[in-house]
Every structure is written in structure tokens, then in C-alpha cells.
Amino acid sequence: MKEIIVCDSKGIIYDGRADLNEFKAQLAKATNRAKRKGNLKDALDGADAFIGVSTGNLLKADDLRSMNKEAIIFAMANPVPEIMPQEASKVAAVVGTGRSDFQNQINNSLVFPGVFRGALDAKAVLINNEMKIAAAHALANCINPASDRILPYTLDKQVAQKVAEAVKNAAIETDAVRK
């Protein structure tokens, strides 16, 4: 990632913002190197991807026009996304949500069965970052992506198997396993 900016309900999180709890303060130190300030719309200026895990109906298509070309929008708020897919698609190249009734559902059901299967099979003592990243690669590699299909179908049983295999291997490689 070239840059990561995290916003909360009060706007961009930056190092030194007065009202941050310890966890947000930790985030502020590791993200937003340019120490940008402002609101969500300011943050979107020049961004390639928006990941919303907040509340519904925050953005309009016009708010995305300052983003870089071929923008990626993941509006994950449930049940109402930060921006509805038909609205986001006016500007963005790829749009995903958490919902099963729109294309590109991004759902953790694709993840947790395989992650735990792999961890149990490896006799892992914990789930470390390497295992998580391996899971993401395995999940991504389940399909040849297109703009309307970036992840496999949620109930595809092969997904958990592939994720499990990758997680198991990563656990063994990083020695995160019981003897």
C-alpha cells in the first residue's frame, strides 16, 4: 500500500489528534504519513480505493470524483452501504458490498471456516499475520477476477479447502504450531 488513511466519525485520524483512544492513536502513528487532516471527502481526494466499514448513506457519486481513475469502492456497512452500488458505479470501476443481493459480496463466510480448518489441521497455537495474508492470497486466487466478480461465491465449498491449505502451510512455515 502506498498510503493508508483511516477516518472515524470525526474525520481523518492523524498523529496528534486530541480525542484519540489508545487504539486509534496507535493507528494514527502507522498511517497517514502526510498527516492529512479534514473529513472523509478530503481523504478521498487522490485515493485509489475506499473501504467503508462504518454506517450507511455517507457518500454520493460526486464525492468520489476526486478519487483517482478506476476507483475501487467497498461499501461494507450493513444493511445499508456507505454508498449504494448503483450510485458508486457512476464513478467507480469496481464496487463491492457486504450484501448478497448485489454483485461482489465481500463476506467473512469466505474466510473463517477455512482459516480455522487450516489452523486446526496445522495444530496451530495462534493465527498470525502470515496465516491471515496467506488466507487472503488463497481466497483471491480462487477465481479469475472480473469487475463484477472479484470473489468466489460465498457457499463455494472449495474456497474453505483452499484457504485451509494455505493457512496450514503458513502456520507450519512460521512455526506457529504445537510440537
Added chain:
Amino acid sequence: MDIKESALKLHKENKGKLATKSKVSVKTKEDLSLVYTPGVAEVCREIAADKSAIYDYTMKSNSVAVVTDGSAVLGLGNIGAEASLPVMEGKCVLFKELADIDAFPICIKTQDENEIINIVKNIATVFGGINLEDISAPRCFKIEEALLDIGIPVMHDDQHGSAIAILAALMNAAKVVNKRIDDLKVVINGAGAAGTAIAKLLLCMGHRQKHMHFCEGDNSLRQQRHYLRWKS
């Protein structure tokens, strides 16, 4: 019938979605003497002599507890332990259907962090893994952190399950638009459980060296200590 009525009907007719199942049959006195006393005592002695044998002789190696305090359930918020059970049962059904894992819902009545930590530590005997679920931020960070070194995998799914799914989606979306994932400028809106975990995962992936301190602060140092303890 709409989805709300259908869902109520499904849950009421089945009285929930989950049941336990025996792996062995108990038809004769001999069966009984193996499954239960006196035969089972020998298995207990084995485990008492070597606690790691619990993985060979019991359900532990394939069981996961789905643990919640009901404080951040779906988009419904703090609806409490009782109301969270249908979600946890559903999660357990998916564990079984998609990964053949025997998962069990645990809905804890207290929302005191230290009490939750202690409860999970003390029930971990039975389980090969702990899936923390629908626990509100920032409480979930402290709870998960305190449980990282209990010797079995613990994962707060609202954080890491979501982060992994989103990272995979981002990898493939980047492919679709012909951008390198390392070149992306990403805005995350929401600094709760999912938002924080996504930021951390992206940082630990993309800027391994630069943000090493951050990843270590997360769990790498803890992992190292932990590996040493487990391997010794």
C-alpha cells in the same frame, strides 16, 4: 412469506439450528463400558499423565467455540447474550457445512472484559480454537490481545475475518483495474473492529519493514515469546 416470516418459521420449527451428534453407537453393555465408565477411566489416566493427549483422545482437535457477549451483533448493536444466540448458531452451522468443524455457541452474560477473558481461558480446555464474535470495539482489542497466548488459535472474526476477505477483494479488484496493490492509496472509513484490523493487515503486508514496530506491537513479539514457550 417474506424473509422475516420465513426466518422466524425456520428457527421456531427446528427450535434453533444446531444439535450435537454422537460419533459412536451405544447399543450394548460392552459399548457402554467403553464409551463411559469403567473404560473411559483409562483414557482419563492417559490425559492426566500427558495433557497434550487430549488432542488424540477427545473432541478438542476439531472443535471451535463461537464466543460472544452480544455487545455488537450484526447491525443490531448491543442486544445482549440471549438475542445473539441465533447468530452464533448460524455461524456454527457454517463452520460445519463449509469446513466440517464442530463449533459450539457460547453467549456470555457479562460484558466485563476481564470476566470474559477469564471465562474464555477456563473453557478453552474443550476447544481447539476460539472464534470471538460480535464483541464491540475497543473492548474486542483488549479481549483478543489477552487471549493470544492461551495455546489455541483465537481470532475475533469481525476484525480479522473481515480484514482477510477485504484484502482478498482488494487484491483482485487491483488486478481488474491493472494497478499494483503496493501502489494503492487506500481510505478506510470506520475505526472500529473491522477498520482497525484492515488497516493493520494492509500495513503488515505492504510495509513490512517500515511498519515492523506496529506489527510487533500487534502480536509478533507476543508470538515469539509464545513460540519459545511452546517449543521448550
